[in-house]
Amino acid sequence: MDLDNGIVGWESQDDPANPRNYSQAQKWFLLSLVSSITLVSPFSSSVFAPAVSRTQQELGDTSSLRGSLAVTSYLFGYGTGPLLFSPLSEMHGRRIILSAANVIFVLFQVACALAPSMSALIAFRTLAGIGGSAGLTTGGGVVADLFSAEERGIAMSVFTLGPLFGPVLGPICGGFVAERAGWRWEFWILAISGGLLTAFVAMFNKETNPVVLMRWKTERLRKELQNPDLKSCYETSNSSDSKRSMLYNLLAPFRLLLFSPAVSLISVYIATIYGSLYLLFTTVTDVFRDAYSWSTELSGLSYIGLGLGFLTGQAAFALLGDRIIQHLKRRNTRNHGHFEPEMRLAICMLFAPLIPISFFWYGWSVQSHTHWIVPIIGLFPFAVGAVVIFSSLQTYIVDSYTRRAASGIAAITVLRSFAGALLPLAGPPMYKALGYGWGNSLLGFLGLGMVPVPVGFYLFGARLRGRFSV
Secondary structure, three states, X not given: OEHHHOEEOOOXXXXXXXXXXXXXXXXXXXXXXXXXXXXXXXXXXXXOHXXXXXXXXXXXXXXXXXXXXXXXXXXXXXXXXXXXXXXXXXXXXXXHHHHHHHHHHHHHHHHHHOOOOHHHHHHHHHHHHHHHOHHHHHHHXXXXXXXXXXXXXXXXXXXXXXXXXXXXXXXXXXXXXXXXXXXXXXXXXXXXXXXXXXXHHHHHOOOOXXXXXXXXXXXXXXXXXXXXXXXXXXXXXXXXXXXXXXXXHHOHHHHHHHHOHHHHHHHHHHHHHHHHHHHHHHHHHHHHHHHHOOOHHHHXXXXXXXXXXXXXXXHHHHHHHHHHHHHHHHHOHXXXXXXXXXXXXXXXXHHOOHHHHHHHHHHHHHHOOOOOHHHHHHHHHHHHHHHHHHXXXXXXXXXXXXXXXXXXXXXXXXXXXXXXXXXXXXXXXXXXXXXXXXXXXXXHXXXXXXXXXHXXXXXXHHXXXXXXXX
């Protein structure tokens, strides 16, 4: 705060209005609100997978392409929504944008439950995905708003639990619901649970964006002190031009994606793993139905290996992530023990090889018709590696672009969502042409080729960030 020079800022470093100074209980409560939405919306992305064949029979649709799109179309919405919601949350605040998007998510779940055809269902799923994407991208901003770099490891591990575990839990529950109550009840359950969470978040959520909070404070002081020349400490020289400022904010995810090598390459890496994950989501049940003669109800249980792997990876990142940061800070004599975002990538390098190992294990065990427990265990390392890679790389982007954390997460979400929507369409023809062994080996070699990405950024990331500052 420097009112003599017309600058409105925090009263002190300990200002209780600053989100970084909220109590730990309040910080974790606010993060839990956003995390609850990021469990339901990714759960919605895959819960319908086991019910596709039954839905097509009921609606009289035999197109395999429309069947796959009914599952993956949600991710097209998931990829486009962040381009709008993330910059809007940086301009107008996390709270109002998240609540508005949640309403869209719930309304189109109701539309899905009433869908008269597969084409309508695909359209409604896309629009539901747009609404459901806000929690994922604004949540990255909330983590940056509330937590310092040394605290973000465990915060991001909690926040990313929903986006990773939700899609695994979806098919397990979806198979039982579709078998016992019918596919439409999958969407009614999502509408009811999403509606309750939307109401709860709208009542108890609190704005955390410091730029928006300071803008509100500046407007209040302008009226109280009758001084229209007061400016927020976060304002730039261009802030007075509202149209230019809005365009600047809306283009932020594209600028990061196109002109920041860190965001570009990390987005490609995450998109490769995420697309492979959704390829597994859309094919694993068919694999166990065809190769092991499992029923629709039991086929959802084939995701247990992934689910346990996600929980293990989450625990590993929560326990090790921040400890490794503290250790590397103590050894950082070059920069006087200060934190550097590249420290976040050390744990990623340790777990990245698990991705190719898992694909080789899973693919050739199915190809050889081993006992069903062997391929399920083979999916476990993939899930462990995916969680640690997702959490560490996303936290690295938040650490590197704290003020633009939501836009950075949006840039990542765009590529990974489209990869998750499109790559599964190649799954059935790939397995038909190459078999499960070489088909999954192809994915394994792709994952192996991505292993050097975190290594390269660990060694040269600071230099690249300095050279390509966006």
